[in-house]
Amino acid sequence: MSALALPLNEVHVWKARLDLDPEELSRLAQTLSTDEQARAARYRFEVHRRRFIAARGCLRRLLAQYLGCQAAAVRFRYGPSGKPAVVSEADLRFNVSHSDDVALYAFAQGREVGIDVERIRETTGWERIAGRYFTPGERALLEAVPPTLRVAAFFQLWTRKEAYLKARGEGLRFGRLEAEPDNDPGWWVVALEAPLGYAAALAVEATPPVPMLRRMST
Ligand SMILES: CC(C)(COP(=O)(O)OP(=O)(O)OC[C@H]1O[C@@H](n2cnc3c(N)ncnc32)[C@H](O)[C@@H]1OP(=O)(O)O)[C@@H](O)C(=O)NCCC(=O)NCCS
Structure with a gap:
């Protein structure tokens, strides 16, 4: 049992x-x-x-x-x-x-599910990564955020993308980094509450009904 x-x-x-x-x-x-x-x-x-x-x-x-x-x-x-x-x-x-x-x-x-958590770090070269891997839509979202909040916003967007690619089983090396998780109707992607200083997101294969999220700690 x-x-x-x-x-x-x-x-x-x-x-x-x-x-x-x-x-x-x-x-x-x-x-x-x-x-x-x-x-x-x-x-x-x-x-x-x-x-x-x-x-x-x-x-x-x-x-x-x-x-x-x-x-x-x-x-x-x-x-x-x-x-x-x-x-x-x-x-x-x-x-x-x-x-x-x-x-x-x-x-x-x-x-299928995919999850990603990242510690928010200033020193990751995030601007270069956003420039190279973010779609025009994701870059526009990032630029709309005040500069002091941009690194945190980058990690929010990045974890959504990575959770989505992990849910699809592709990971980063083989994944379509140009994909926009929010534009794929087959998947449901949400930001997760994360410990202070971290960003996290979850992607779920969105066959109806929309899943109910339960959070627990070990
Ligand atoms: C898998 C990957 C997305 C991990 O990214 P990361 O930010 O370093 O790590 P995360 O902590 O978010 O995830 C790691 C976990 O994802 C899982 N994982 C591994 N490959 C995965 C994949 N292709 N898709 C989804 N999840 C995967 C594992 O449980 C792993 O945990 P473990 O290292 O303790 O075994 C990244 O390494 C990647 O894209 N790899 C591409 C595939 C690859 O290089 N494969 C090599 C063998 S062919």
């Missing part, structure tokens, strides 16, 4: 912090598969290794609660651009994003 129910018309968004105490981290590490442990070992910096273990361990824990199984028993498969999906008879879809020690998770039944 699963401990978490996910009705068809709901999308669940979970937030987790990834800088965990050593006992908690070690509990999560024990649920990782051999290939996930090997991936963790390849991180050059300890902080990144720990956060990967925390993010994957939390994902396994949440999926296990939806699927009614042990966290270590969850199996993943990967799409052509690397989007992970769960191997299960249930039609549970999910997506994950992390930035520094914040992770966001989105879950839905039978419809």
Whole structure:
């Protein structure tokens, strides 16, 4: 019996912090598969290794609660651009994003989801990225914002785009960056409330009814 129910018309968004105490981290590490442990070992910096273990361990824990199984028993498969999906008879879809020690998770039944969170940083070269990858419509939105708020606005627009491309499973390398999420009637894209200093967005395959959003924290 699963401990978490996910009705068809709901999308669940979970937030987790990834800088965990050593006992908690070690509990999560024990649920990782051999290939996930090997991936963790390849991180050059300890902080990144720990956060990967925390993010994957939390994902396994949440999926296990939806699927009614042990966290270590969850199996993943990967799409052509690397989007992970769960191997299960249930039609549970999910997506994950992390930035520094914040992770966001989105879950839905039978419809694709994409999620993105980014820490708002002045030093990302955001003006160059907007100039290169934003559509004229997105650039116009950015320019309409007062200059002091522009970096935050950039990250809001960027997370919408990335959530949309992640929902489609394309990611950034293969995704159509010229696509405008708001002009695609097949998808529903919303900004999410994020911790202070972060921007976040969620994209959902918008087969009616419009999904109800539920937010929870681990
Ligand atoms: C996937 C991608 C969008 C991640 O962007 P990011 O801002 O660095 O990272 P985020 O934290 O938002 O998302 C990372 C998570 O998205 C998921 N993910 C990976 N590939 C994905 C894809 N193609 N579509 C949707 N989600 C994907 C994973 O759960 C990943 O978590 P993990 O690194 O802990 O396994 C970006 O790396 C990308 O576009 N990659 C293109 C595909 C690619 O290069 N594949 C290489 C193998 S072919």
